[in-house]
Amino acid sequence: MVTKTEETQLNRLENQVDNGGGGAWEYLCLVKKLKVRRPDKVLRHGLSILNDPKKRSALGPDVWTLYEQVSIAAMDCQCLDVAKDCIKVLQKQFPESKRVGRLEGILLEAKGLWAEAEKAYSSLLEDNPLDPVLHKRRVAIAKAQGNFPTAIEWLNKYLETFMADHDAWRELAEIYVSLQMYKQAAFCYEELILSQPTVPLYHLAYADVLYTLGGVENILLAKKYYASAIDLTGGKNTKALFGICLCSSAIAQLTKGRNKEDKESPELQSLAAAALEKDYKQRAPAKLLLLTSALKSLKTS
Amino acid sequence: MAEDLVLDTAIRDWVLIPLSVVMVLIGILRYFVSKLMRSSQVPDPKIVKEGQVIVRARNLRAGANFISPKSFRARRVYFCNEENGLLHVPKGQAQNAQAQMFSDPNMAMDMMKKNLSMIIPQTLTFAWVNFFFSGFVAAKIPFPLTQRFRSMLQNGIDLSTVDVSYVSSRSWYFLNLFGLRGLFSLILGEENATDDTQRMMQMSGFGFDPSKSLGAEKDSLDIIQHEWALPKFEQRAETVLKDLVG
Numbered sequence: 001m002v003t004k005t006e007e008t009q010l011n012r013l014e015n016q017v018d019n020g021g022g023g024a025w026e027y028l029c030l031v032k033k034l035k036v037r038r039p040d041k042v043l044r045h046g047l048s049i050l051n052d053p054k055k056r057s058a059l060g061p062d063v064w065t066l067y068e069q070v071s072i073a074a075m076d077c078q079c080l081d082v083a084k085d086c087i088k089v090l091q092k093q094f095p096e097s098k099r100v101g102r103l104e105g106i107l108l109e110a111k112g113l114w115a116e117a118e119k120a121y122s123s124l125l126e127d128n129p130l131d132p133v134l135h136k137r138r139v140a141i142a143k144a145q146g147n148f149p150t151a152i153e154w155l156n157k158y159l160e161t162f163m164a165d166h167d168a169w170r171e172l173a174e175i176y177v178s179l180q181m182y183k184q185a186a187f188c189y190e191e192l193i194l195s196q197p198t199v200p201l202y203h204l205a206y207a208d209v210l211y212t213l214g215g216v217e218n219i220l221l222a223k224k225y226y227a228s229a230i231d232l233t234g235g236k237n238t239k240a241l242f243g244i245c246l247c248s249s250a251i252a253q254l255t256k257g258r259n260k261e262d263k264e265s266p267e268l269q270s271l272a273a274a275a276l277e278k279d280y281k282q283r284a285p286a287k288l289l290l291l292t293s294a295l296k297s298l299k300t301s
Numbered sequence: 302m303a304e305d306l307v308l309d310t311a312i313r314d315w316v317l318i319p320l321s322v323v324m325v326l327i328g329i330l331r332y333f334v335s336k337l338m339r340s341s342q343v344p345d346p347k348i349v350k351e352g353q354v355i356v357r358a359r360n361l362r363a364g365a366n367f368i369s370p371k372s373f374r375a376r377r378v379y380f381c382n383e384e385n386g387l388l389h390v391p392k393g394q395a396q397n398a399q400a401q402m403f404s405d406p407n408m409a410m411d412m413m414k415k416n417l418s419m420i421i422p423q424t425l426t427f428a429w430v431n432f433f434f435s436g437f438v439a440a441k442i443p444f445p446l447t448q449r450f451r452s453m454l455q456n457g458i459d460l461s462t463v464d465v466s467y468v469s470s471r472s473w474y475f476l477n478l479f480g481l482r483g484l485f486s487l488i489l490g491e492e493n494a495t496d497d498t499q500r501m502m503q504m505s506g507f508g509f510d511p512s513k514s515l516g517a518e519k520d521s522l523d524i525i526q527h528e529w530a531l532p533k534f535e536q537r538a539e540t541v542l543k544d545l546v547g
Contacts, residue, residue: 160350161346162349162350163353163356227534231541235538270540272542275542275546
């Protein structure tokens with residue numbers, strides 16, 4: 001996750017470079033370090049550096065990393081000719097290189113030639129079976145083809161070895177959710193919460209999955225996670241506030257017949273409703289009426 | 302006893318500076334040679350997996366209070382199960398691995414190469430310093446020292462009445478050895494093979510890491526008591542919202 005200071009620095013550099021000031025190289029380095037996805041800007045500024053032989057030689061050995069970065073950005077923007085040229089330059093400089101082989105595989109993927117790309121990755125994987133990027137690209141091919149079961153299988157096999165890779169867990173969770181396999185998705189989100197307990201995003205997603213699974217215990221659990229999301233974001237997360245209201249009304253509905261009452265936080269729902277109304281008054285006053293009627297129907301149902 | 306010796310400036314020009322320059326140059330040379338000689342290491346899948354297992358177990362310990370008791374228990378069993386738990390290392394295997402490490406030709410070669418590239422230049426330089434630059438006072442240390450350092454710092458000087466602050470060039474060599482590390486990281490970038498002191502510390506503390514740390518993680522996981530932190534969050538959310546609304 002990118003921190004606040006890094007984000008402001010990135011935006012500042014971006015503005016500076018876009019408006020004609022210098023600093024394109026620092027911007028590209030920062031983008032690379034933070035692993036953010038800005039293909040159009042990287043492509044534009046990277047090409048401006050690469051096409052100028054003076055600036056190219058000023059970079060020294062870093063120019064090859066820049067070629068790699070620009071080729072990936074070009075493939076992201078579907079400028080496949082630019083990408084092919086960059087890869088050709090890299091191939092001339094580094095024949096028989098694993099990194100260049102990887103780029104060729106990605107180019108095949110970008111062109112949509114899934115079978116060839118898969119063959120390329122399998123042969124690369126034979127030589128170095130422990131390269132995480134190659135495994136992930138294979139999963140990406142399966143996902144792009146819409147072949148979710150294969151993607152899940154490969155991702156699981158990858159996670160058996162590299163089980164501390166939280167990006168992979170996140171990807172797996174999203175695939176499971178899209179396939180409505182909520183129990184497995186819940187497991188993946190638990191892994192994410194374990195590795196990064198202070199990121200409210202994962203609490204929220206986990207709560208959503210639990211609420212969708214249904215059942216009193218799950219909804220009680222979901223309510224707790226919505227509450228933790230509110231705590232982590234200082235009450236500003238609208239989705240969590242709505243989640244609390246929905247959970248409370250669902251719990252009330254499900255336990256109507258029984259006497260088991262949730263005595264832990266009786267005021268939470270009314271507080272959440274009040275916070276929502278305040279938020280809507282500030283930001284979307286036109287929809288306030290809609291909100292109040294929806295909340296009223298939740299309370300009475 | 303406390304008279305001040307006046308040291309010839311020629312000593313500075315012909316001993317201290319050339320010695321430093323030579324050590325810097327040898328360091329740079331060693332860096333490039335080690336870069337050339339470095340063979341690409343193929344990581345062993347088992348070791349990678351073990352490393353990742355340890356990280357995941359550590360995460361489980363750290364975040365245990367954020368997931369429900371049921372899921373925590375399920376995960377704990379998964380890790381610590383006697384038969385096929387991830388962290389369980391059968392006793393026979395643990396001994397084996399250490400023996401295997403020392404007999405593995407690749408790793409032994411690697412270790413030898415690294416040691417050689419460190420030991421040989423040091424020995425040569427030390428011998429050269431001793432041969433050329435011994436028998437005279439090279440420098441004065443600005444702070445006073447006790448008599449115990451005399452044998453260490455003054456070995457070429459055979460006068461026992463000279464103040465211990467006056468040292469021979471051998472101590473200048475040692476000073477440079479440990480002090481030029483900072484300079485090297487400036488000129489050679491972060492990773493350089495001249496980090497002798499770090500390597501020496503690593504060598505002395507050589508244990509076989511993976512199986513011991515797996516056992517350690519297993520024990521710590523077994524000990525942990527699960528304290529379900531989420532109910533507290535509901536109350537905290539209430540207070541947050543109260544501040545926001547009220």
